[in-house]
Amino acid sequence: MATAPDIDAPANPLDAFRAEARAWIAANFPPALKGKDNAMSAIEGPHENSPEEAAWQQAMGDKGWGVPTWPREYGGGGLSRAEARILQEEMQRAGAWNPIGGMGVMMFGPTLLEYGSEEQKRAHIPAIAKGLVRWCQGYSEPGAGSDLASLQTFAEDHGDHYVVNGTKNYASLADTVEYNVIFAGIKGMSPTEGHIGLCIPRGTPGLTLEEGSWNPMGMRAAVSPNILLDNCFVPDDYVIGTPGVFPRDRWQARFHLGFAAQYLGGSEGIFDYLTDYLPKRGTASDAYAQLRLGEIRIGIDSVRWLIYRAAWLWKMRRIEEAELFSMTAKHRAIENAVNAMDKGAQIAGSSAFHAKSPLARMFRDLRVQTLHENLDKTAATVGKYHLGQEFDTTARL
Secondary structure (H helix, E strand, O other): OOOHHHHHOOOOHHHHHHHHHHHHHHHHOOHHHOOOOOHHHHOOOOOOOOHHHHHHHHHHHHHOOOOOOOOHHHOOOOOOHHHHHHHHHHHHHOOOOOOOOOHHHHHHHHHHHHHOOHHHHHHHHHHHHOOOOOEEEEOOEOOOEOOHHHOOOEEEEOOOEEEEEEEEOOOOOOOOOOEEEEEEEEOOOOOOOOEEEEEEEOOOOOEEEOOOOOOOOOOOOOOOOOEEEEEEEEEHHHEEOOOOHHHHOOHHHHHHHHHHHHHHHHHHHHHHHHHHHHHHHOOOOOHHHHHHHHHHHHHHHHHHHHHHHHHHHHHOOOHHHHHHHHHHHHHHHHHHHHHHHHHHHHHHOHHHHOOOOHHHHHHHHHHHHHOOOHHHHHHHHHHHHHOOOOOOOOOOO
8 A cells, every 4th residue: 555655756756847847937937927928039129128027037047947958067957858848848837938048048058068168168158048148140141151161251360369351141139249159261271171160259349230231021030230350359268169170060950950940939839829819809619710720730740740850860969860850850840830821821810910910920020031942952952862962961051
């Protein structure tokens, strides 16, 4: 017969963590923010945190749960992937969201954790984990995109420092960040062997933003101006990794999966809006609305499992398979996002698309991004592989 302690004990450690996460969120998430979107994802300009948002960011930063799987020694949560998934589930259950994000979390932080020196990690990672410092990543260039072999930004080696010259575009949020990570080629070396990452603080002499270089439809919330680099001085301790390490490790190919997740998130946003809006509109009982909403949900769930499969391949270090399957997931995620927009528009009706509607913003921004040529580039790369032809998963993102 089971004793009282046996009955009360959690079935496994994950159950215990779920209880911990649920209690912590209940104690720390401000009720005034319940059910509201993360302001980072909704604004189209500078945003000042409300007192509730500031308190929530500090609580998440102090706990390390803004970057739940990062090491505790650098300010992360130190959670397993399974625990991080449970944390996300419990946050969604409570109507909460992660207030710590941006390029530092999405791109630079993971890069520094893998390639940075111990001094660089301790200097920069804790502030990223608390959402205190913002970062921009400058990779793309006018006329070259993200093609590694075509970079025209060069770093000249002067022994204990580099002098950098060139232009970067699509530098997301470069107007607001404290640091810019710039990728360049070392002058006199091949594009791959001389490829280097450089951390350039805001205010560095010679780093300027080109006025009027960014005002597009579809990405107004992430101002991405051109960065002009004119004889920028960068000391050696601001160099990330060793020359050539990023192309050797096929670092660019890792971003396909991130893009897939973003397109999936856009589709989820449309679905969530419709499930709230359609009953209010009085069409939840309409058979056509039910059909289209079900089709959207099926597409979302099928793409999610492609993303999980690709993530598992990366975890298993089956690199070539992971790269190609990440491209497959991205291709299907883009197609699914277009499908969600088309079917969603059919059942939402024109009244859902007033100028300031969240649905209008989602459709506008998501559609602009899905028109990118990467859909065809992705399919062609997968086709080359299966035909035994030379292919490069890092050529274009």
